[in-house]
Amino acid sequence: MSEPSAKKDDRPIVWFDIDNTLYSASTKISQAMGQRIHAYFLTLGLDDDAASELHHRYYTQYGLALRGLTRHHQIDPIDFDRKCDGSLPLEDMIFPSESLRQLFLDIDRSKFRVWALTNAYRTHAERVLKILNLTDQIDGLVFCDYAEPNFVCKPEPAFYEQALKVANISDPTLCYFIDDNKSNVLAAKQLGWGRCVHFCEHGLESVEGGKKLVINNSDVGSSEIVSVTNLEELRSVWPEVFKQ
Structure with a gap:
């Protein structure tokens, strides 16, 4: 499910999904x-x-x-x-981005922690973060522990609840969260997570279950969810998160 539990830390957490969020779905x-x-x-x-x-x-x-x-x-x-x-030949499909790394470097770490929240297994998550040169920018990782019987995943409420326990944070309103799957974002919002953002790359398609689906289907959910098409937009959506 996760890395060992964090020590007590009152800073809010910025949670990043990994796949199709830290890199574009155009990677295929x-x-x-x-x-x-x-x-x-x-x-x-x-x-x-x-x-x-x-x-x-x-x-x-x-x-x-x-x-x-x-x-x-x-x-x-x-x-x-x-x-x-x-x-997956990930090393041939995704590459480090200076602008993405700078976005993480510009987060005010005196006020915020940065964690990753993924439905992937630990090995895949760590591999992607390493390729993207972001390993040192992630304070903690919550993943689907496939080794556990009856493991849970997003958008199941139990997954988010376990994430809070692992990160040692009791107040969900202190959580910022971005994910490319709107159902995952809505689930977090319904559980009281504070500032939830949908990463939506318009027009890109994904193949799931042998069927073409529009990524980030806007038919799902609530108009209360803020959407961005580029992670740089987080500087405007979450201005308090970044160094002034």
Whole structure:
């Protein structure tokens, strides 16, 4: 689920999702991942259409295809991770960004902590942060612990509640959060997380469960959620977070 619990710290936390947030969906990583997950569903003995339908259904119902696989099929989630996330040629698909690193450097660390909150397993999350040259800018990491039976993930309330415990923060209004999945953002908002932002790259598409879906579907949820198309916009949305 996470790194060891943090020591008592009264600073608010800025939570960043990782995939399709710290890098653009134009990298096509989600499509490459979708192909690998589809191939994994085929190993269940399904034909193409049935595999696509089940993949899509699990992704829609649980927020993570693997969540459905572990609930309804006898699969090894670590094996799944190795064959799907672990086989991605990430070093050829994403690269460090000076502007992104500067955005993190400009966060006022005297007033705020910075954590990552991801549905990926730890190995994938750490790999992405290392490639993006952001490892030293992340104070803590909360991830889906595939090694745990009945693990939880975004947008399940239990995932956010465990995140607060791990980060040793009792007041959810002290949480800032950005994610490319609007359902994940809405779930955090409904749990009282203070300043939630939807990262929405208009027009980009992702393949989930063998079906094309518009990323960050604006049909989901509430007009109260602030949207940005570029992470640089956080400087205006969350001005208090950055050094003056």
